[in-house]
Amino acid sequence: MQITNKLNLPDAVVKAVTNRPYSKGAADFSATQLLGPPQIGRLMAEHGDNLTEDASDRFWALLGSAMHVVLGWAAGTANPKVASEVRLFGSINVDGTTVTISGSPDNVEIDRGLLSDYKITSVWTAISGARPEWEQQANIYKWLLAKNGTNVDRLQIIMLFRDWSKTKAAREPGYPQAMIMPHQVMTWPLEVTEEFIRERIRLHRQSPTPECTEEDRWFRGGQIAVMKKGNKRAVRLLDTIDEAEQYMDSKHLKRPEHYIDERPGENVRCESYCPVASVCQQWAGLRGSDGNPL
Secondary structure (H helix, E strand, O other): OEEEOOOOOOHHHHHHHHOOOOOOOOOOEEHHHHHOOHHHHHHHHHHHHHOEEEHHHHHHHHHHHHHHHHHHHHHHHHOOOEEOOOOEEEEEEEOOEEEEEEEOOOEEEHHHOEEEEEEEEOHHHHHHOOOHHHHHHHHHHHHHHHHOOOOOOEEEEEEEEOOOOHHHHHHOOOOOOOOEEEEEEOOOOHHHHHHHHHHHHHHHHOOOOOOOOOOOOOEEOOEEEEEEOOOOOOOEEEOOHHHHHHHHHHOOOOOOOEEEEEEOOEEHHHHHHOOOHHHOHHHHHHHOOOOOOO
16 A cells, blocks of 8 residues: 655655555465454455555554553563563464454453453443454454464453543543553354354355445444434434434424434444445445435
8 A cells, every 4th residue: 555645744654654564474364454344454455556545544543553562561561470462373264264363452361361452432332332353353362372372261451542632521421531441352152253253264265255244344434413493412312204303293392492403414434434345336335426425
């Protein structure tokens, strides 16, 4: 992928965001690749050399890399029984062929049997529930560790919020109370993880390549909002217009003081985060001929 510099950032910044420290090594798949949508992987392989991304759009990834380096160094100096950012390899038989998977857990406290993975994310992620791929990735790391002679029985995600607000933490119920928060994830039996890995490999091998699912596209379903004039926040969010009208009737909310606002769904990954959106026929179809999401 070619890196542009639309904001004329210093060369050091551009060089830092251009150098990606992560590699699958000699593996067929990294854990991250395995969990990614097959369509993104195929389009990157076909068009990656011709795609562009601006240096400014990679800044959060740069901060994430810097965080991993600093925390990895700190973990190693604080506890000699910690493995940090070590690339592991494990092989699995899938339909008669051997496939090698690699992964690099952020922090493994061997004496405590605890694996931690760091994620820079949004407060919304914590409020709405951690992403399922985080649990999947942590369990693949657990499987890789077992393949290499180390067993862990606890998994956690350390969430660092890029948009945390101290004011909102004090005012809003359910809002994270600190900028950093541990989140425990379920540990799977190794045989369950192995079957999950096999199914992901089969999905990536499927021909033709399957299109991205709603989950892959990070689809947020549209909602129907009952609004009050002059207020930005909805009085109530519902799934259908009928439900919204019934709610207004039950609460004796009269028009035009109150009204119904239809909020369309959005494919968050496609619209803002997918590196191959510009060459994706599925996304072109979802957007429609006018270039706007349908």
